[in-house]
Amino acid sequence: MKRRTFLASSAAMAGIAATGAPAFAQDDPLKIGFIYVGPVGDMGWSYQHDQGRQAIEAEYGDKIQTKFIESVPEGPDAERALTSLALEGHELIFATSFGYMDSVINVAAKFPNVKFEHCTGYKRAENVGTYDARFYQGRAIQGTIAGRMTKSNKIGYIGSFPIPEVIQGINAAYIHAKKVNPDVQISVVWAYTWFDPAKEADAAAALIADGVDVILQHTDSTAPQAKAQEAGNVITFGQASDMSNFAPKPRVSSTIDNWAPYYKGRVAAALEGSWKADATWGGIDSGMVKIGEITDAVPAEVKQEAEALIEAIRSGSYHPFTGPLKKQDGSDWLAEGEVADDATLAGLNFYVEGISAEIPG
Structure with a gap:
């Protein structure tokens, strides 16, 4: 996809909605950027995110412009890629790997009028939302x-x-x-x-x-x-x-990450001026x-x-982490019928009883 010129329209950047989101000039397309940790042809993670990007192009047509940068390593390269997208005038940026987290936070602080979305992360800010799948x-x-x-x-x-x-x-x-x-x-x-x-x-x-x-x-x-x-x-x-x-x-089934509905909803919110820095964790029930x-x-x-x-x-009649369950060391974790809460799962750092492997330090 060819690079597009930076949007310097003061009208697009000056008006701030009550939510803190920039108000966009209606005749200017919303520029949306994506960074991927792998190639779009990986037929896995990055491929599915790019399917979501293509879905928003099909949904919103000339109301938006998108760009992606693929195979961006986690670390300094991610910060450079995010900065580049922001400087090019992208008003909504999706960073699609866990290791981009600190880079997103750092770049978002420098571009408070740009909305950032970080996939699988947990750090948020006024202009940084997070999304994840179960x-x-x-x-x-x-x-x-x-x-x-x-x-x-x-x-x-x-x-x-x-x-x-x-x-x-x-x-x-x-x-x-x-x-x-x-x-x-x-x-x-x-x-x-x-x-x-x-x-x-x-x-x-x-x-x-x-x-x-x-x-x-x-x-x-x-x-x-x-x-x-x-x-x-x-x-x-x-x-x-x-x-x-x-x-x-050998592939007898699969887990498919379906990002398109989420991306469509977040783009709609950005276009309407109702975008907020939310935290989303979707599963089978939501179709994610x-x-x-x-x-x-x-x-x-x-x-x-x-x-x-x-x-x-x-x-919702069954949760995969329902007790009785013990930790790997034999200590109690979940009692009979007890369900793990999201906070515990989000910070899970131990194996359950019966797994003999060790989690690397």
């Missing part, structure tokens, strides 16, 4: 399928970084695999990357060599799917997007988390069980 709900579904389908009783998990969002997913997958298969074990390999096909392939290979026959991942490429396909007897789950090129096997097709590689009774769990989570 990925752990999808992991509960995957854990149920994994526990039923494993023949070795060994499932593997490729983690990106040991942050609460990822730890939630590991715990949710294990809890639900264990519910349906008391003999199941889980192994965790940390890739220390969001997107690096070579590292992800190596992680998958290490798990397969250890006897794992089901792999879950919180990294963004399809490399683990390809490695499982080579092995022939390993099943996987799509991460962030459907990864349906690997269906019906979707479960991809469960393929025919999954036995019919297992598919039925997974679909019942999806509906229970959607309706």
